[in-house]
Amino acid sequence: MSRLSPQQKTAAQLAGVAAVMLSLSFAAVPFYDWFCRVTGYGGTTAVAAAAPDTVLDRTMTIRFDGSREAGMPWEFKPVVREMELKIGETGLAFYEAYNPTDRVVAGTASYNVSPDTAGGFFTKIDCFCFTQQVLQPGERVQMPVTFYVDPAIVNDREGKYVKHITLSYTFHETELPAEQAALETPSDADVN
Structure with a gap:
């Protein structure tokens, strides 16, 4: 052995x-x-299928911010910079994107909220950020986000002091979906 x-x-x-x-x-x-x-660590938002039944009398100011990753050719901004709504009330905001190029461009939005303590209480019901967005040359679109602030924020040790929440998106260029990319490549007939 x-x-x-x-x-x-x-x-x-x-x-x-x-x-x-x-x-x-x-x-x-x-x-x-x-x-x-x-x-909700790091400002990560929650996701829900519907808003809660409870709407409080207390209001929250929601601020909207939009930016682009370096090299992303789109123009991207919130349509409205700020709104006030009751805690538990469903909010609807729009962001506008414009593709000024002569090519199809796909993008995906990353997001967070600040302050970080509000992340777990800011809840999205539906959002353009859940899927890839594809804009044709010269196309301008308004993309919705439906959300609410969870009423549980008023009972949280740190969250109860939050008066303003900022929702920030950054758009990143991504590869076109396969079916869209196939439309972009020249066919053999175009080459001859």
């Missing part, structure tokens, strides 16, 4: 540690995403 030398034991232990660390790194992204959605 052969025994492992101290160097072989150390090498085996280090390989085991490396394998565990690699496994944890793959699990970290989905776990972090889940954690942020559940807790």
Whole structure:
């Protein structure tokens, strides 16, 4: 029976540690995403199918912000910069996007709210940010977001002091969907 030398034991232990660390790194992204959605950490918003039945007399000012990733050719901005609504009341806001280029451009919006403590209480019912958006050359669209502020915010240790929430979106250019990309590539008949 052969025994492992101290160097072989150390090498085996280090390989085991490396394998565990690699496994944890793959699990970290989905776990972090889940954690942020559940807790609102980092300004991550919640998602619901409908607004609550409870609407409070207290109001909240919602501010809207829009930006683009470097290289994103669209123009992108909120239609209205600010609105006030009652906590629990359903709000509807629009963002406008314009593709000034001569090509089809696809984009996806990332989002967050500030202050971070409001993230778990700002709840989206429907949003353009849930899906990829595709704009034709010269196309201008208004994209809706339906939301509410969860009444539970008034009972939260930190949330009860929030008076203003800012909803921010950043649009990033993404690859065109396969069916759209096929329309963009010249056919063999065009080449000859």
